[in-house]
Amino acid sequence: MLRQIKLLTVLETRNLFGLNVLFHTHDKSARWKAMAMALLYALVAALLCFYVGSLAWGLAALGLSDVVPAYLMVIAAMVVFFFGIFKAGSALFSQKGLDALCALPVPQSAIVIGRFARMYLEDLALSLAVFLPGFGVYAFLVRPGFLFYPLALLAALGTPLIPLTLATLVGAVITGLTARMKHKSLGVAVLSLLAAGGIMILSFSLTSVEDLDLNALRDLSGTLLTLLGKVYPPALWMGTAIVRGDLLPAFLWLGASLGLFVLMVLLVSSRFQAICRRLAVNSARHDYRLTAQKGSTLPAALCKRELRRYFASAGYVTNTIVGPVMGVGLAVALFFADLEAMFPPALLPFDIKALIPFVLAWPFCIMSPTAVSVSLEGKNLWIAQSLPLSNRDFLGGKLLFALLLGLPFLLLAVVLSVLALRPGAEDALWLLLFPLLLLIFTAVLGLFVNLHLPSLNWENETRVVKQSAAAMVSCLTGMILPILAAIAVALLPGVWIRPALCAALLLLTLLLWQGACRFDLRKLA
Amino acid sequence: MLHIDHLTKHYKGSTKGVTDLTLHIAPGDLYAFIGHNGAGKTTTLKCISGIQDWDSGSITVCGKDLSADPIGCKREMAYIPDNPDLYEYLTGIQYLNFIADVFAIPAGEREALIRQYADPFELTASLGDLISTYSHGMKQKLAVLSALIHKPRLLLLDEPFVGLDPAAALMLKDIMRQICAGGGAIFFSTHVLDVAEKLCNKVAIIRDGRLVAAGDMEKLVKPGASLEDLFMEVANRAETD
Structure with missing residues (x-):
């Protein structure tokens, strides 16, 4: 049994992060792309390190170093949980290769453990990206005793277990509830978003300051620990263990983590084939007359296909709809925000309202659906390549869909912002124009980037949507660009800056579109 | 109908590909393309269908240069790969309408065109279901159907009989004959030499990316021998060379 578990775990984890393909490919361009991807991961890891390191430093500087371990554990657990909730169900119960495995003389538990191992290792990478810089800063500033190091290592290794277990549970329930739906991916997307949002709201409602004794604020460290303990109690146990060098809460935490994880593995193992069978049930009716x-024009046909592709992937929907929803939420928040009180004009060298268009545009630029739309063609790409379609047609369908998806949210956000801020005609124009141009720019940029960084031989589309090079490059560029534009407007307050920025954006968009249209799609074969 | 002249395509980091392949297919030809696994059949078919670029040589479809006018060429032909990976998020009828929209087939003609092939393939009742629920054979039938509804003059097929049930295979053979009788041409790869010998008027044999024999079936296959004998003879000769 142990040998079989080992074999299947090796099989599942062999191509973790695409390493097996990288080591065995003879294609030099694939190696270059993999190296570029590794650089990109390193950049994201560096950003995360900077953020977590600064946070730990800041807390320590405020005399709150006791809070750091528990805080890091909450961050790592939330990252693992919210990444996991969208992929756990599909990764654990994936039908890919399952028939071949089930035909082998191996127990179901070995298959389940192998799949859990893969998810655990992926989550461990996330966990380490939080703990290494955080604990590094903590150790440098606090100079803890020897016991800190094994406990910190234990925390880093064990933290993914509980959130992974809970994410699997939620993911499995959602996958099960939607199994018999015709549009199950849409159902998964909606339920995943509702679950993630619901848990977030629940966490924040539990940490309501009103519930706390205001006298406790005098002991800020204790107050923060109480809050963290309400969000995620295990973080408090292990955090206390690390700070005090107390082994009892550490064992309690380890027992709870391992116990829950093993329980979930046993539970899933006992019903694995039944769950997979249920999920594999198709909703074919065989009753079409x-x-x-009805016919459609070519752009409409291509756009409709994109629409159906979009709603067929839960990960695609959840990853790209959050931005526009946030944009509308931000606009609603403007009704309640007192900008002048928050940013007193006397203290700022620029008009804060001039930056609102970029703040509003920012969530719309984070992740355009176009950024992975070419990659998501996957093994179907031959269809578009063999049909009489020009690049302009093929990519135009993707662009049109991205704009049709983003525009209603954007227009709603702009209208709400105008109602909330009551700007003059010129400011209202910029409030519309900048988000609109940035939306179009990021959509075209997404296409351009994806054509040059395609990921077509994917096993799981969620990984393409969340972890591919194109997604990461587009996301980073989309996040940085509105900030740069806002800085330009803030620092260069001439009347020409806003028209000049618009012209530059338009020109860049056109250049990228021309570049995308000239791309030889056959090179993607 | 199809002129392939000195086609060469090699993959980076691989010895596989096609070298200096020249082949002409005339209207009415039912041309079989045979060879070992990895000989270059699929590469050739992908180059002709516009999926794959190539290093040198030229391909002309119905008098149009594939490099200069790829869209014009693609309007004249249809390609069906060996493993029909179709849009699984569409229903069968949505997929057919998508193809019909791309080829601008008038809405009024679609029902009759679809029925003409879907009914004999026993696929009509399943057209409302998502393609993800289809078996391999059903996907293959749908791919054939989508290739036929825009009435291509040149049909390119990669292992078309794999996964088809006997009745569907028989029907596909009839359709292939009808297309060629109507002045169209078909170029298809197969490992089923028996079918190729009975069905085709011409055959091309490829080995290690090079064309080692091509022409009329009757002239190449000696009386009393079979295509299998010819294939083994050519293969052995090439190995000896």
Whole structure:
């Protein structure tokens, strides 16, 4: 049994982060792309390190170093949970290769453990990206005793277990609830977003300051620990263990983590094939009656196909719809925000309202659906390549869909912002123009980047959507660009800056679009 | 109909590919393309269908240069790969309408065109279901159907009989004959030499990326021998060379 578990774990984890393909490919361009991807991961890791390191430093500087371990554990657990909730169900119960495995003389538990091992290792990378810089700063500033180091290592290794277990549970329930739906991916997307949002709201409602004794604020460290303990109690146990060098809460935490994880593995193992069978049930009805058909124009046909592709992937929907929803939320928040009180004009060398268009545009630029739309063609790419479609047609369908998806949210956000801020005609124009141009720019940029960084041989589309090079480059560029534009407007307050920025954005968009249209799609074969 | 002249395509970091392949297919030809696994059949078919670029040589479809006018060429032909990976998030009828929209087939003609092939393939009742629920054979039938509804003059097929049930295979053979009788041409790869010998008027044999025999079936296959004998003879000769 142990040998079989080991074999299947090796099988599942062999191509972790695409390493097996990288080591065995003879294609030099694939190696270059992998190296570029590794650089990109390193950049994101560096950003995360900077953020976590600064946070730990800041807390220590305020005399709150006791809070750091528990804080890091909450961050790591939330990252693992919210990444996991969208992929756990599909990764654990994936039908890919399952028939071949089930035909082998191996127990179901070995298959389940192998799949859990893969998810655990992926989550461990996330966990380490939080703990290494955080604990590094903590150790440098606090100079803890020897016991800190094994406990910190234990915390880093064990933290993914509980959030992974809970994410699997939620993911499995959602996958099960939607199994018999015709549009199950849409159902998964909606339920995943509701679950993630619901848990977030629940966490924040538990940490309501009103519930706390205001006298406790005098002991800020204790107050923060109480808050963290309400969000995620295990973080408090292990955090206390690390700070005090107390082994009892550490064992309590380890027992709870391992116990829950093993329980979940046993539970899933016992019902694995039944769950997979249930999920594999298709909703074919075999009762279609052929009647007169309706035709569409080519752009409409391509756009409709993109729409159906979009709603067929839960990960695609959840990853790209959050930005526009946040944009509308931000606009609603403007009704309640007193900008002048928050940013007193006397203290700022620029008008804060001039930056609102970029703040509003920012969530719309984080992740355009176009950024992975070419990659998501996957093994279907031959269809578009063999059909009489120009690049302009093929990419135009993707662009049109991205704009049709983003525009209603954007227009709603702009209208709400105008109602909330009551700007003059010129400011209202910029409030519309900048987000609109940035939306179009990021959509075209997404296409351009994805054509040059395609990921077509994917096993799991969620990984393409969340972890591919194109997604990361587009996301980073989309996040940075509105900030740069806002800085330009803030620092260069001439009347020409806003028209000049618009012209520059338009020109860049056109250049990228021309570049995308000239791309030889056959090179993607 | 199809002129392939000195086609060469090699993959980076691989010895596989096609070298200096020249082949002409005339209207009415039912041309079989045979060879070992990895000989270069799929590479050739992908180059002709516009999926794959190539290093040198030229391809002309119905008098149009594939490099200069790829869209014009693609309007004249249809390609069906060996493993029909179709858009699984569409229903069968949505997929057919998508293809019909791309080829601008008038809405009024679609029902009759679809029924013409879907009914004999026993696929009509399943057209409302998502393609993800289809078996391999059903996907293969749908791929054939989508290739036929825009009436291509040149049909490129990669292992078309794999996964088809006997009745569907028989029907596909009839359709192939009808297309060629109507002045169209078909170029298809296969490992089923028996079918190729009975069905085709011409055959091309490829080995290690080079064309080692091509022409009329009757002239190449000696009386009393079979295509299998010819294939083994050519293969052995090439190995000896």
